[in-house]
Amino acid sequence: MTNSVSAAARAADQPTKGAGTPHPRSPRPAVIYFFGALGGILFGYETGVIAGALTFIQKTPGFPASAVTTGLIVGGIAGGAVFGALVAGRLADRFGRRPVIFVIGLIYIVGSLACAVAQNNTWLIAARIFLGLAVGGSSSLVPVYLSEMAPARTRGRLAGLNQLMIVTGLLLGYLTNLALSGSGDWRTMLATGAAPAVVLIAGLKLLPESPRWLILHGREEEARALLAGTRSAEEADRDIAAIREVTTHTPHRRELLAGWIRPAMIIGIGIPILTQYTGLNIVTYYAPTIFESLGLPHENALYFTIILGTVKVLSVMVGLQLIDRLGRRFLFLAGSAAMAVSMSLMAYEASRGDAMSPGAMLTAMSIMFVSYSLTWGPVNWVVLGEIFPLRVRGAAMGVAGMVTWLATLGITFGFPVMRDAWGLTNTMIFFIGGNILGLLFCKVFVHETRGRTLEEIEEDLRERYDRKQQGKSAQNENGSTS
Template sequence: MDFIQSGAGFLRLKKRTNRVGIGYSNYMLKKYFNNIRRIHDRKGMSVMRGKDEGDGGRRVSVRPEEAGTRKESFSKKTFLRLITIVSTFGGLLYGYDTGVVNGALPFMSRDDQLGLTPFTQGLVTSTLLLGAAFGAVFGGRLSDRKGRRKTILSVAFIFVIATLGCSMAPNVAAMVTFRMILGLAVGATAVTVPAFLAELSPAEHRGRIVTQNQLMIVSGQLFAYTFNAILANTFGEAGNIWRYMLAIATLPAVILWLGMLIVPESPRWLAAKGKFGKALDVLRRIREEKRAQMEWNEIRQTVEKDAKMKKATLKDLKLPFVRRIIVIGVGIAMIQQLTGVNSIMYYGTEILKKSGFSTGAALIGNIANGLISVLATLTGIALLDRAGRRKMLITGLAGTSTALLLIGIFSITLKNSAALPFLVLGLTVMFLAFQQGGVSPVTWLMQSEIYPIHLRGLAMGISVFCLFITNFLVGLLFPVLFHAIGLSATFFIFTGLGIFSILFVKKFVPETKGRSLEEIEQSFHARKERYFARRKKSTFNRNNQPQHLHHSGMDR
């Protein structure tokens, strides 16, 4: 009887769909038959499949876990890919807004424009990074309270307003103010997008998916360098061309805002708020049914454990196991900047000019730096789910330190040599290959992996705050050191910091490859339980010892 009613429904549906065209009708009929098949599969009934499905039209029995079709599987993967592309437009904006100022500053500095001095040039460049530091803290807290999706939507709106404000700024004060506001959006994006992607990604593909945000960051920088060169060479005589350079960023900001309207919320955040049904619905949109149920069970168990804990606050930093995790995260974040990467990304043209290139050749070389960053990031993404995080981080740091050391040595031994500019350019490319292929992707990935869900927003906010403060200091102090002690001595300092970073990673950073977020969090809970067990044992022994005896220390 059920099957007859289903067939009658099919006839009514066919009659209705004829009104909107054959193509749409065929699509709806196929969708309707798929729905009928799933209904009967759940009841343990058999259904008739067409010859196009490879079974010759025979009546076959289908288990519930096999109900999803290949087309449905493809659509789930496509939807997850769409979510990744849309959300990483935040990374594209981050890269563009940090890279565009490199080409815009000369035009801003003209007397008939903003009339920037060397000090105000540095101020315009670095205030975005200072704003990003605070945006990371507030963005992390906001994403924990309101959700990853709503936070990214709000940030996209801020990107649009701040970008338009920068492009129309009438004076230095207005420019600095809007760059600071833009930095708030950059920082919030840097925290929220990696966490959002990590919470949506399957464990075996998390490295590739999360680090696509890093790919979009370096792509944004490459786009900025390219558009700067095109606009400068085409409309270089127009002093206000810098306004168009900045205004271009409104387009990806609008795309980010519109795209996030169709993107679902993080299932892990929904579960953390007690919305388990909605969390399962989201998982079913991006996973096969069996995988969605299994992952949902893991998330639920983890959330139930977290529910027994107090809400994350700064007071949690008093706990040793929490401090250890945050110290590792902050250390990884600072390491990314202490390599000196943004001394090259912000001042690459000046470095190449100092080595002997002309201004035009240096500008072309700067575009090459952006291009190698994109290619290296693509390579890093391919390697992340094969090689370990620790191995890639250590290899990347060894490569960057070696490149900077060689630049310093050759700048002394080959001074005034015709070969020096090309050696410096080659070593700069080598530096960025190791940095963007190893250090940077692992940095953002591990920030999204190592923190428990109830601490993730707060802890990532602290880590990324430290990252941007370090970025701000490097960007502010590099030109001072560059002119005071020279290129070689400055890069020797970065080499020393790189060696220290390798030792830090080898001693403290754990391996997270191939482990789900829940498995990583379980190790966190195990560490916490060992800590409290030792503390309880210590308290018990002290309370039961005679007053005249000293604590033996065996219960530590």
């Protein structure tokens, strides 16, 4: 994979290096943000399309159904994403963001087509794991790229475009399921995942390299030209000065383990785990299955799923307007409380058995989707793209992405098994506990980053560590003199 990225780096770098001169013309910001976030559509589409395809796959000869097989088909993509997230971050730090995005697009195309021609469960699971390399890579790289491209004053809204693209892709996957549900053609459902990847690769020539990566690699004039296209000249000069300052710090070969970075790594590991522990993904991946298990016909279940997907898209659009107004920490706390309530309503309805109201369950799920999409959905990706220092941002985000997908794998594989062993009600109670834990974690560990540049966030991380060390030194001195 390293050789492929190296070749892609040479090809992708060609338009911006012209004989050592700066990039002649920066693309329009809207173009940069759209194509920068397009990987999110691919991520969401692959998540959504399998939800509706699963019933038809299990009815195909040669694809026997079981809780374990279902978990592996759905969760296989998360298994590949663990490795993809970790590797993509390191490669992006070395070769740049653009060439890695190019390779991710190629993997999406090949992986989608491999899923579509699978002849048995083993083949399909293997293809889903391969496809997961791209899903993991885009989940770790897209938030970093958008955060590095966006001005501080609007970074929350623009970096949150990743989540809007994810839920849009999710809805497109649900709509594809419904359009093909009459024929039950799950192979076409899975093959169509290649189409957005083709658009991504075609639009890559319009996508500039991250200016922060350029400065880190001694290409300041190119970075200045790109920054001038997305913010005022004053903001560009201020950002370049700040980036220069943080790049003067001497890197430690094991800097991810350095004490001053540890608070960011605690958040970068805790938030991805708790995001999965909200229970949102059991609704996202298994909504049609849940509705069918509660007695609804498959086509009605797909309609309900589309309603949920639409609610999610609209909620994220509203949520993006709140990130830079209300702040990240407030939205985390409010979201945890609201999701604990909505999951409690879902658990209550599930406990009623045959007396359960499909309308009430749909309402509870919609509240869950709205709560997540206004808060944790966009905010978790924004915060992960902000909190890590520049020199290790790609590698640290790779670790966060890896943890995200390990947690996703545990939830998506574990849910069918938990549901069979504990029942739907007790499984939902398990996720109520996750939301309560998420609220407590954010209250203790998460600091507000609204309206601050990435460099200010990094310097604050250093200063808090220095103050802590000074406090320890003073305490030791007082202890020794007493």
